[in-house]
Amino acid sequence: MRSLDHLFEHSSRSLARRTSRRSLLASLGQLLTGAALLPLLPVDRGGRAWASDAKSGGPETCEYWKYCAIDGFLCSCCGGTSSSCPPGTASSPITWIGTCHNPGDGRDYIVSYNDCCGKTSCGNCECNRNEREKPVYRPSRNNDLNWCMANADSNYHCTVSVILGVAEK
Amino acid sequence: MRSLDHLFEHSSRSLARRTSRRSLLASLGQLLTGAALLPLLPVDRGGRAWASDAKSGGPETCEYWKYCAIDGFLCSCCGGTSSSCPPGTASSPITWIGTCHNPGDGRDYIVSYNDCCGKTSCGNCECNRNEREKPVYRPSRNNDLNWCMANADSNYHCTVSVILGVAEK
Amino acid sequence: MGCLMRSAPLRSAATLCLTLSVLAHAAPPPLPAEHLTVQQLPPKSPHWVYVYDEAFNNEIDARVHLFDGDSYRRLGQIDAGFTPSVNLSPDGATTVVATTYFARGSRGARTDVVEFTDNTTLAVTGEIVLPPKRVETAPSLFNIAYSPDGHFLYVAYLTPAASFGVLDPAHGKVLGEIDTAGCVLVIPSGPNRVSSICESGRLLTVTLDTQGHEAARALSEPFFDPDRDPVFVQGIPTTRGYAFLSFLGEVHEVDLSGTRPAFAQPWSLVSPAEQGRWRPGADQVGAIHRALGRLYVPMHQGGEGTHKDGGTEIWVFDMPSHRRLASWPVQAAGLSRVLAVQVSQDPAPILFAASNAADVAVFDALSGKLRHVEKHLGQTPWMMLNP
């Protein structure tokens, strides 16, 4: 199977010449929001990568596996977690995505990098990793953009990384 | 003679019980503005403290003698000099004052600390010295206040120190 | 297994792909998709601390960091604008920030406003626009303060004329402004009294009526000599009022529980031999554990003019006996000079100390044992508040 990753890329490429960026990325935003709202399946989470939540290499360090394409402040160091925004902020409905390798289970995962918005920059745990990151002409793969851009309060505070699913090789 | 310093203090004390702070400090502001606008007298400035304008101990260092009661960013490091505001800023008409000893001529000088206003904090050469500095209940001797408070653009950028005259012992 | 469903609507295709790929692997199962949420705060702890960060190098972006002295985690942030006045409501439920915004960041139309943040969500729940008179100065508990019953909110003004605003936080209204004849700041006591510190060393106490208007005012005798030995305005809450430390280390305890301030006989932090050589000095110059009667003061060696230099040691005093119990050098904890201290009010108290390198140390407040140093908790942490 081609990964969701590639599906996105293909779709965006083929659509880019025919439709405006507005409608394309609006769909993408909806899609990712939808994906992030998938119900948690009853899968045992113990004993794998989650066990590495220790300080060293854990979600409060830039080296954490899910952060392979993050550029910003880790919400884990700002009152949130690796997948939750700090209290009083709002998550961005539109995002960029990355594909990160989890050494805990040997799988590649598709990760959505949502910005958390509505407070000034957290200023803690700046992390800049760019695996498969692309310049702004490929927005869905770009981490330079302020993805709070479409929020009512569009100020950037920090960034989370949310597992969307496994990226099949 | 009592110094201008003491004159101010006496006046402000005696006035404080009778008048509002508004009228008092308005007068003080006018006075200091007036003083700062005194014409430069044709006095030879060579060979004394001004000769110490070298980097070490000069106007770009916190140790410079005129800065004995400054709390803020030195305008000398922000595009101004020890007595001029950086380009594009406006000086505060109201100030606090200090009395500083100039080792170059052995005299004490009365110095007006004007804030330069209308741009965000310069962030360079922070300097916090407090000789004879007093808490905010003695505003004319207090360097914690944002003295840009009465400017049209009241944002604080940096601070200058302007010689008003000799403080006689 | 393929997911190249080009003709299917994008949303359905992706959802199906995800579901299938999650289910397709039996052992070990892959990590599930995650929910993106907004974090809830844990229940309030006495070991939390609200850290006022002036962000002096970028002063339009001050903020308050909520930090947990047990887990050593930052719990969240409250934005605070330019040279804000910050305090908590008496019940601890609300952080109140009076601040100034400019229409163009650092320029343009000025708006002074009080913002209310719900401390259980860290969301701003309301605001009251002020006249553009708010005092813009170093932090203290008296730049903005609630009446002890929470009914009134007082905001210190300085234009440089000194006055204060009386606000009704429940109804989001400015009730009025009271001229203080040159006396500054707002020190609340009782349900309806506000004291201000005067240049003469006196307290001006204004009593309000139920509408928040002035009913009476009284000027106290001087309780310190502003020429010889001025007090810091950063008063420290005691059981019945506040303690004010002087530049030379005198402790002036002010009892505000009655209708008129009562001043205890001052006592000294320093011995006669130490006086003028060891001094208190900082932005937040002391903290008191009220039940234990312990006072913590950052102290340093230095002469006149060093009163903001920050402490190289933290001295611990027993308030009733005026005895010094300990002195803790902060360099041993890897700290540079201490600019602010705060102590939790619970039976197992911790002492927070913020340095001029923006580090916040967590000490056992009984033993002085260092537990943690949080590096760079903001840019310029100058005051800390208990929850």
Next chain:
Amino acid sequence: MGCLMRSAPLRSAATLCLTLSVLAHAAPPPLPAEHLTVQQLPPKSPHWVYVYDEAFNNEIDARVHLFDGDSYRRLGQIDAGFTPSVNLSPDGATTVVATTYFARGSRGARTDVVEFTDNTTLAVTGEIVLPPKRVETAPSLFNIAYSPDGHFLYVAYLTPAASFGVLDPAHGKVLGEIDTAGCVLVIPSGPNRVSSICESGRLLTVTLDTQGHEAARALSEPFFDPDRDPVFVQGIPTTRGYAFLSFLGEVHEVDLSGTRPAFAQPWSLVSPAEQGRWRPGADQVGAIHRALGRLYVPMHQGGEGTHKDGGTEIWVFDMPSHRRLASWPVQAAGLSRVLAVQVSQDPAPILFAASNAADVAVFDALSGKLRHVEKHLGQTPWMMLNP
């Protein structure tokens, strides 16, 4: 001599006191009273540089520092708000900042606005309010840009729909908005052409009529492969257009002097043995001295995903011959990784290099000799512009 003229008006008394005390001492005379002034900028120098400081930890307070590479002095500051787009007018007389303000600092009503600063006074002289669509991204020369004749000003929008605004800076007006069908940023050429970079590796070029409305558009052939080896968007001005560097170190020279872009055969910064191991990487990935034909690139060792890691060396190339002339390790200059480079365009050029520790180094651009390191020139200097 006494000055206790209590009954005299304060102003006269003080003036007299000052005058008398100044005159009373014959030898040595005391320092005269000083005038408080606002500093004038010296005449413009090619060795000035405008340093874009994102102030990332306090991102609503970005600013541009004007720094002199000869005197090593900061000459002034231009405030820039939140994730600004910054550029200079073709004549260097104006700094243009497109930025975003919120009514409550980090919250509330959003205002996007273009602000014009007179570079001889560093005062803001005007503004144009924009629709709230401005791209908020890493700095480049193509987030906002003037037409070469200064007649039009183009502002890149991304909402995330991609378009750009056409402004008339002389009359302070927004003339219109042009949809770019997913292609991004504004690369000006000629009096009335704007190119944008497309996801497909092509350039979309829109030609404007005299009213700033679209007259024609054309899509080029792809000039790079965005899958195999994307280019950085931080194009470097050449004599006839821009050079774009790719992640793997290919140099794509684009000639924009004609009505359609012309693409030269790409050449490589790295040898076949170095390819994939040594890479360009930074925020501002290169600088070109146009008269000398020299290209300066911060280079580092690293694999895929390190394209923003910043340079450990600065490599110098002769553009016509594609020959590498030198490689200068930056650690020898006491610098950490270099995120941005700029070179002055005069015959005795200096090279500026900004590090990820916010230091800006000044090198002789011919010899590589280090002249100065300015520590902490702001918080996060990510781009530099020549005057």
